Amino acid sequence: MPKRLLSVIVFLAIVILSFSFSQKVIIEDFKAYVEDYNKEEPSLPKVLKLIEDLDYLSVYRLYKLQMVGSIEKKESSTTIAGLLTRHIEAFDESEFRDIDDRIAYSAFLAWVLTDISGKPFEIHTLNEMPAYLEVFNTYSSRVREMAGEVYKEWIAYSLGLIETKPGLFPDELLVTDSFSSYSIEADAPYDSEKEILSLSNRSVIDALNSAISTISNREYSVSSLVDEEVNRLAVQTAMDLSQVGNAEIMSSGRELFRLWLLRSIGLIDKAPFYPESVEVRVKDIPGFEIDSIPEDSYFQDLMDILEENQELRSQIVEKIQMGAQLLSLKQFTPTSLIESDIESEVRKIVPIQANIMGGIRNELSKSLVSSIDKRIDLWWLRVLAYALIAILGFTVVPAMRKYVIGIIIILETLYIFFIGEITTGIFDLSLHSVVALPAFAFVFILAVAAAFNRRKRSRILILKLLLLFLIALLPFMNLLNEQPELLMDNFEGFYDSVYYSTLKNDVFLAPESMISLQTRDLNSLVSSELNSFKRVLRVIIPNKMNSFSTAAEMSFSVDSNGRLRVAAPAFSEYMSIENQNTYVSELEGLTKDIEGFIRDSERNRKGYEAALSTLIDTSERIVSFAGSRMREDFSNSLETELQSKPELEVALDDYREKMAPLLNDAPSSVPVKVYRVPEFASLVVALLLLSITLFVVRKPVISFINLAVITAYFLIVLPGIDTLNLFVQGGSPMLRISIEPSVNALFLIVFAGIIALSVLWILLSHKKGSVVE
Secondary structure (H helix, E strand, O other): OOHHHHHHHHHHHHHHHOOOOOHHHHHHHHHHHHHHHHOOOOOOHHHHHHHHHHHHHHHHHHHHHHHHOOOHHHOHHHOHHHHHHHHHHOOOHHHOOOHHHHHHHHHHHHHHHHHHHOOOOOHHHHHOOHHHHHHHHHHHHHHHHHHHHHHHHHHHHHOOOOOOOOOOOOOOOOOOOOOOOOOOOOOOOHHHHHHHHHOOOHHHHHHHHHHHHHHHOOOOOOHHHHHHHHHHHHHHHHHHHHHOOOHHHHHHHHHHHHHHHHHHOOOOOOOOOOOOOOOOOOOOOOOOOOOOOOOHHHHHHHHHHHHHOHHHHHHHHHHHHHHHHHHHHOOOOOHHHHHHHHHHHHHHHHHHHHHHHHHHHHHHHHHHHHOOOOOOOOHHHHHHHHHHHHHHHHHHOHHHOOOHHHHHHHHHHHHHHHOOOOOOOHHHHHHHHHOHHHHHHHHHHHHHHHHOOOOOOOHHHHHHHHHHHHHHHHHHOEOEOOOHHHOHHHOOOHHHOHHHHHHHHHHHHOOOOHHHHHHHHHHHHHHHHHHHHHHHHHHHHHHHHHHHHHHHOOEEEEOOOOOEEEEOOOOOHHHOHHHHHHHHHHHHHHHHHHHHHHHHHHHHHHHHHHHHHHHHHHHHHHHHHOOHHHHHHHHHHHHHHHOOOHHHHHHHHHHHHHHHHHHHOOOOOOOOEHHHOHHHHHHHHHHHHHHHHHHHOOOHHHHHHHHHHHHHHHHHHHHHOOEEEEOOOOOOOOEEEEOOOOEOHHHHHHHHHHHHHHHHHHHHHHHHOOOOO
8 A cells, every 4th residue: 555545544544533522422412411301300400501591581582572572573683593592602611511512512402492493403403503603613713723823833843943843743744844944933732733633634734735835945035124124223213303304304314324224234335424433243144135325415415404413413323323233133034034924824724624614513413413313293194194084085985975074173173182282383383374274264254245145144144253253352362360470570580591681682772672763763853853943043043133134234132131132223225115025025934934844843743742652652561561670670771861862851751750650550460362372272273173164064963073072172271271381482482380370251251152152053053954964
């Protein structure tokens, strides 16, 4: 086997076996987090903290929706993925064992996100998780910094610039020793070398060898370094000329002092007007060249000034002497130029390494996704079973035709009640969004249309409309009376969580929050009105007065009481009735401007009243549900904003007047709507399907069975709501809380009414013969 091929195999083996983070350990940690999360009683501290924060996240979402609604278009940072990222950011670095643990936990959060949303855990969902990306990007940044140090050390050793061989110097790198007579400082830590070696592939090695060859073939001259240092000293010396000369003199001084410094180290044979007191110390600088030296006459004006200012001349000569001594002692070598080129080449190589990191992340993501068993939900196949039942009923067993739709609806109702998850199951939610809801809407529209037809009006039609209305109303009713367990103050720890600060930002602190937007609108209207009014007082009226003063020879003064006095002559040509058109025209112009202001002012007043009313309405919603601490934070924030400008004080007074009684009242808990509780959301869907049964199925027995299933389910779930699972919003975690339920009597009455009306409908329809052959 060729030596080169053997060395490549050995290098790749080192890369595979020496990852700075272990893919195996990350996957094991990730699976441990998932398994602990799925236990009835998790034990890992971070998982326990996550479960607590998920409840607080739900509380945040619940109260945000109740206070200001959903304004996610302006708040992309408050997606569930972003909120879970804030959870991991709240951890101290010491709470993670190492980078493996942090990467595993961030990947676990991506899995939790899919578990909450009901979506599959896939590579793209993991790679799009902000927490996962943030951890990887932080690690990648650290790797880039280490790569710069390590690659610089390796190239420096290859060029002979450092004597000690790096501990993990790759055998595949060229060693030219082209600059072994020089040395630079380059010493990367061993751990950094190990980490970068594990993350470097063949393309990195080739790029390093290319850089080594390029720099080895270059010739470096120190003349540019000498010229740079001499110019710096010459500029510093010429600054003293600013007190006696102009820019031209200073430019001349920089050139002359540069020549004196070059002469002081023997790089030129002569310099114009060179001071005899400055000793010449010959310094050998190979390859140094200089352009032609100007004639002495070029510097004559400068020398005349120095002769007239002997003290200044002595000061300059002293600086030249100091500069000459500095230049004679300084060692000019090409190491700084070589080092600069090494760093330049390294900057080209680091991006190659960054691409490797991207590939490693994708490979790790693939391994993490494949390490978890995919949840396979085959219940969607029931739709095929329903289709098969329908086909058999309408073709093979014609006697079943009357029962097919009813049987399918009963089976689906049983599935919804005891198997499906209507609030989180994406397929179930989509299915009933395109079947149950449109079908119910169609039935409702047919009933309403029939009510407008005199020929079809009947008592049974009124019964149908009332039943459908109650079914449509039920989801939006309060399931429970006010539950004290849902008060913000009763969620211990919420105020100390990251999600309380998020709630404050979204509700009233952030520039895009609803309160901030409404306050800006209010401020804009008040400022517009104020500026318009000041323009009338400062510009429009004074301009007219000045015009009258000039034309009518009037004068103005302010008396001791501060009142404006107008002195007008007994008569002037401007006041002549013959001039009536002129002064009436002036007055009409003033009237027109003032009337325009009055119209705009009236619009501003109405806009201000509407804006203030909107702000107060929003504030009332916030304060009604906010706990004591949030009330205080909100009031302080809004009052500080309204106190920032004196013209807003009237708005502040109105706000305080309206809010004072509300601030003294106890906070309200968030109402529990029927659709927010998954068990009762399933009941609502079942009632939608029931309406189809009542309208379409021609056998009363089917309708009675369906009604019996719904009633039985209701009696089963109603006593069990002492442990409340509250649906907050699609994609958000459920809020789980123990309560002492107080069921809303109106809800019970409406549900009982639906059942009674359904029974009555079936009986009346059967008696009339409209549902039987």
